[in-house]
Amino acid sequence: MNSRIKITLCTLALLAGIALTGCTANTSGAVIFDPYEKTNRKTHAFNKGLDKAILKPASDTYVAIIPKPVVTGVSNFSSNLEIPVMILNGLLQLDFEGVSKNTGRFLINSSVGFLGIFDVASSLQIYGKNTNFNETLYTYGMGEGAYTELPFFSSNTERSAAGLILNFAVNPYQGVFTGAREVIPISAKVLDLMGKRHKYADAIEGVLYDSDDSYAQSRQIYLERMRFSLEGKLEPGVYEDPYASD
Amino acid sequence: MLQIKKIFAFCFLSLLFISYEAHALTTKQANNLITSLVEDINTIINSNKPPTYMYLDFKTILTKYGDTKIMAQKVLGIDWRRASIRQRQDFQKAFEHYLSIKYGKRFREFLGGVITVTKSRKVNSVFEVISIVELNNQAPFEVRWLVASKDGTPKMFNLFIEGINVSSSEKTEIGAMLDKRKGNINQLITHLWETN
Numbered sequence: 084m085n086s087r088i089k090i091t092l093c094t095l096a097l098l099a100g101i102a103l104t105g106c107t108a109n110t111s112g113a114v115i116f117d118p119y120e121k122t123n124r125k126t127h128a129f130n131k132g133l134d135k136a137i138l139k140p141a142s143d144t145y146v147a148i149i150p151k152p153v154v155t156g157v158s159n160f161s162s163n164l165e166i167p168v169m170i171l172n173g174l175l176q177l178d179f180e181g182v183s184k185n186t187g188r189f190l191i192n193s194s195v196g197f198l199g200i201f202d203v204a205s206s207l208q209i210y211g212k213n214t215n216f217n218e219t220l221y222t223y224g225m226g227e228g229a230y231t232e233l234p235f236f237s238s239n240t241e242r243s244a245a246g247l248i249l250n251f252a253v254n255p256y257q258g259v260f261t262g263a264r265e266v267i268p269i270s271a272k273v274l275d276l277m278g279k280r281h282k283y284a285d286a287i288e289g290v291l292y293d294s295d296d297s298y299a300q301s302r303q304i305y306l307e308r309m310r311f312s313l314e315g316k317l318e319p320g321v322y323e324d325p326y327a328s329d
Numbered sequence: 330m331l332q333i334k335k336i337f338a339f340c341f342l343s344l345l346f347i348s349y350e351a352h353a354l355t356t357k358q359a360n361n362l363i364t365s366l367v368e369d370i371n372t373i374i375n376s377n378k379p380p381t382y383m384y385l386d387f388k389t390i391l392t393k394y395g396d397t398k399i400m401a402q403k404v405l406g407i408d409w410r411r412a413s414i415r416q417r418q419d420f421q422k423a424f425e426h427y428l429s430i431k432y433g434k435r436f437r438e439f440l441g442g443v444i445t446v447t448k449s450r451k452v453n454s455v456f457e458v459i460s461i462v463e464l465n466n467q468a469p470f471e472v473r474w475l476v477a478s479k480d481g482t483p484k485m486f487n488l489f490i491e492g493i494n495v496s497s498s499e500k501t502e503i504g505a506m507l508d509k510r511k512g513n514i515n516q517l518i519t520h521l522w523e524t525n
Contacts, residue, residue: 202466210468285434296505303501304493311492317473321494322452324477325399325486 106228106241142277161271163199181212216246238305359456360449388429423521
């Protein structure tokens with residue numbers, strides 16, 4: 084059997100498996116469903132410590148010693164490597180517009196952009212459609228489940244955590260990066276994260292270190308942003324007239 | 330007699346309707362308010378002024394287009410009720426300072442970019458104005474603004490950056506600040522003024 088078909092079949096089997104086992108059901112109807120808050124807060128403290136002790140200093144050093152075009156190039160290369168999985172997700176979601184956008188981007192950046200190092204597509208205003216397994220599971224009707232802060236992977240829900248597992252399971256680069264080269268995608272990803280940690284330092288540190296409850300802030304921001312990107316609309320409750328009760 | 334009563338009733342209802350109409354906003358008015366607001370933001374973020382001056386400009390925009398009293402009331406939530414009139418006023422001023430610096434920093438990151446209003450619609454009795462932020466070499470994203478009628482004048486009362494509800498995030502944050510200060514509103518006000 085063709086390895087690509089195998090991957091797709093495996094994915095579908097995993098999707099079905101996860102959908103069957105399911106997430107913690109939000110029976111309370113609360114906008115923020117966080118039954119594991121106590122554990123989550125501990126993980127949050129751990130992640131914050133990790134950021135302070137390792138990620139922040141490493142990213143500052145990385146950006147200080149590596150020339151900016153290289154930092155950008157590595158980040159572009161890593162983002163480009165992620166597109167095939169987005170295309171797979173787009174297919175699973177039957178989002179053909181997204182698939183064609185991402186395919187166009189991948190073809191342009193992998194060729195003219197020299198293996199994705201140069202983001203030629205963006206300068207041509209060809210932007211991709213960001214997607215992942217969380218969106219695919221959402222499309223298949225899976226609820227988001229409980230909020231979960233994962234060590235190293237910060238804010239998630241049970242559904243997006245399942246998506247992360249699928250993301251690891253589907254490796255489109257089997258046979259591409261072999262032997263010692265196997266570390267290329269993951270190294271690029273780590274460097275990309277370090278570059279982004281530095282690029283968005285103000286916003287990230289504003290939430291992590293300036294807030295009086297960084298856990299609650301990260302949770303709220305993550306959930307609102309994720310839901311908005313999936314649903315493309317705001318919660319109906321926000322349209323309440325503030326002058327109505329006066 | 331019945332006729333006169335009917336005429337009175339008609340006049341009364343007409344007056345009610347007229348006063349209602351005077352207070353009712355149109356989608357166009359809401360759209361114009363936010364168009365002018367984002368034009369002001371575009372001018373600031375591309376002005377090359379030092380950050381401190383930019384934050385002052387953001388504060389001017391916030392108080393000109395927004396209703397900071399209603400925003401302050403919303404974020405303080407239940408504690409607004411127990412606050413004295415003086416505390417409410419002080420909190421509102423401190424909150425304006427805090428908001429313009431905190432979100433001024435975010436908007437400053439849009440340097441070189443441009444914000445454009447794309448769509449407006451009425452939802453219930455409020456208006457939603459959608460704007461798109463276009464930055465260099467980055468996929469565009471949405472900032473949505475909510476506008477309501479304050480006695481007939483359009484006022485912005487909330488915004489959503491990529492779906493993130495500013496009023497609700499700040500309610501969480503102000504709540505956390507207040508908890509940390511054991512519910513002391515005066516200490517909260519002092520803390521907000523220390524934002525830099």
